[in-house]
Amino acid sequence: MRPAVEGRRWRFWKTLSGRFLLLTVVFVLLAETLVFLPSIARYRYDRMDERLKLAQVAALTQLASDNMVSPDLEAELLANAAVFNVVLRRDDVRQLVLSSPVPGPVAANYDLRKATSWELIRDALALLAKAEVQVIRVIGHPVQEGGQLIEITMDTKVLRQQLLEFSFRILALSALISAVMAVLLFTAAQRLLVAPIRRVVRHMQAYAEAPEDARRVIAPTAEVMELRAAEEAMAQMQTQLIGAFKQKERLAQLGGAVAKISHDLRNILTTAQLFADRLEGSADPAVARSAPKLINSISRAVALCESTLVFGKAEEAPPKLRHFALAPLVAEVAEGEGLPISGLRGASAGEDAPAEALVSALLDVPAGLMLRADPEQLHRVLSNLLRNARQAIEATGQPGMIEISAGEDDNDWWIRVGDTGPGLPAKAREHLFAAFQGGARKGGTGLGLAIAAELVRGHGGRLELHRSDSEGSEFVIHLPKAEGVAEA
Incomplete structure (x- = not known):
């Protein structure tokens, strides 16, 4: 039973509420500590300054009677001021006004005229730490211009007792303030932060159970x-x-x-x-x-x-790679799209293509260019690209041309398909090769370029949009010459 309770307590401190409570207590205690140290330093200073004033009154009494005070009255004056000796410096003359036997050697001297805040805090903590009674000498300014300085000798017994009592009161008050502040801040954090976060978590869990249910979409209500x-x-x-x-x-x-x-x-x-x-x-x-x-x-x-x-x-089915001449395939694709062909190297122009066609094709493919690919899949890729280009030009109602060129370098075969159409809209270019998202033509499905890109990737190549502006668009197909991953 106890391990379960301890486990719940440990889990509580790992929650946002538990850690916020812990941080609240730590920072409130830190703030109270910063208040506690100057408080005890000031209290010790005030008590010693009070002793100096009482000692000055006793010394003035002795001086007013021309040192005719009886030993009993002198002892009573020193006891009332709780000091052993009183020394006044007046007119550059240091005078022992009142004296009595000192129970031991002077352990420390404290000059309240030059003490800094850090020294007062240090001396207050040292007084609390030392349980044995010590004799100390305290120096300060007389009040009402009663001299240049006043010096007393006293023990630390009563002073330490007073400082301990004051410290306990401060600590008790600090603990009470810390508890109240922790409860208030914890309650505020629960209402303002933790509760809204838990609400978001509940919505996420509910949505995960039925992600297709539109009723489980969270309605923003947080004020933060x-x-x-x-x-x-x-x-x-x-x-x-x-x-x-x-x-x-x-x-x-x-x-x-x-x-x-x-x-x-x-x-x-x-x-x-x-x-x-x-x-x-x-x-x-x-x-x-x-x-x-x-x-x-x-x-x-x-x-x-x-x-x-x-x-x-x-x-898609994996491509069946073989070597073949590219020029006849390009001519066949252009003829299949009903495009008049001109400038073809190594293949005949389409004889049945209408001369008055709005869109024509300019082919610049070397007759001897051989590449290794799946001709059926490459036919589909080129058909999609030419069909998209032809439809884009026809949509403008103006004559246009599609240019297909090809070549090779040390690593790749490349095929360029450019047109003089209006270019692709910016929205279409964002998801150009995504199915059902990259359609540039009204009523289009956006499948053509997605299928073409997938078929080219199946060859280990890539299909890229080289440019698209008001002067037209240009796609480039790159097919690698390497025959395997290790070679590539």
């Missing part, structure tokens, strides 16, 4: 500015989390629906692929020339449906 700011930040965070949970739920539902649609669409495209295969044997030259492109497009759509089913499992 710092706590109010914390509650407002917590309310904002909880609101954002609720929105994120709802979006996650909608995305999960959307993913399930897309997976079902992709599954059925794959079956439909497979059937269309079978019919498209027959077009290759057509006698019509135009049909025979277009049939391979149609078959490739349908095959790519089937592969996209299959990859969508994989993406529904939260990841």
Whole structure:
């Protein structure tokens, strides 16, 4: 039973309330100590100064009678002043006015005329620490200009007793004040600090049990500015989390629906692929020339449906890396987007592209440039970039151009895709490669760049926005030449 009680006490001192109470007591005691030391020093000074005044009265009595005071009266005057000897200096003459036997040698001299505050505190503490009775000499100024100085000899018995009693009274009063202040400050801290913090903790615990329940969002009510700011930040965070949970739920539902649609669409495209295969044997030259492109497009759509089913499992399929020529792939992507092609090195221009098209493509890809990547995934990356660029230019209603260039250095292959469009809005650039957040076009999902960036990362590369301003945007794809982590 006792260990449990001691454990609760130990836990209390580790709480904010316990530590605040402890600090309150410590600082109040420190303040009382700073008051106690000057108090006892002043009390000792006043008592000795009082002895000097009584001794001066006794000495003036002796001088007024022309030293005719009887020995009995002299002893009574010294006893009333509680001193052994009284010396006055007047007109530069030092005179022993009253005297009696001194019980022992003088242990210390105290000149109240020159004593500093620190010396008075030191001497008061020394008097409290010494229990034995000592004979001391005290020097001070006479009152009412009764001479140049007055000097008395006395013992410390009565003075120490008076100082002890005064110290006990001060300590008792200090303890009472400390207790009252500790209770008041502890109560105030409980109401103003601890209670609001506990309220925030309760809200956090309640919200953690059901983070999707909007009713559990904290309502800021604290009057302390710092706590109010914390509650407002917590309310904002909880609101954002609720929105994120709802979006996650909608995305999960959307993913399930897309997976079902992709599954059925794959079956439909497979059937269309079978019919498209027959077009290759057509006698019509135009049909025979277009049939391979149609078959490739349908095959790519089937592969996209299959990859969508994989993406529904939260990841893209790993790339199947092989070496291939980049120029034909770039030409195929541009033709697939219906862009008139010019300036292509190593590949033929699109013959069926309309000459009056609003957007055209300028290709600057070396014919002999070979790189190692997954051609299907790189096709998807380039398709997303070209489609975004074409839609951005078409939205302006003005003619524009998309430029695709490529090259290599010692470490990477790089592909640049630039356009003459209006540039990306600042809001779109903040979450450019985040799914459902980076859409720059009204009605867009923001998936294109997110998928493209993920596919490039799967190759160990990176997709970067090189620039975006009023003159257009430029994306750069970097694909590493290193074949493994150790080599990289």
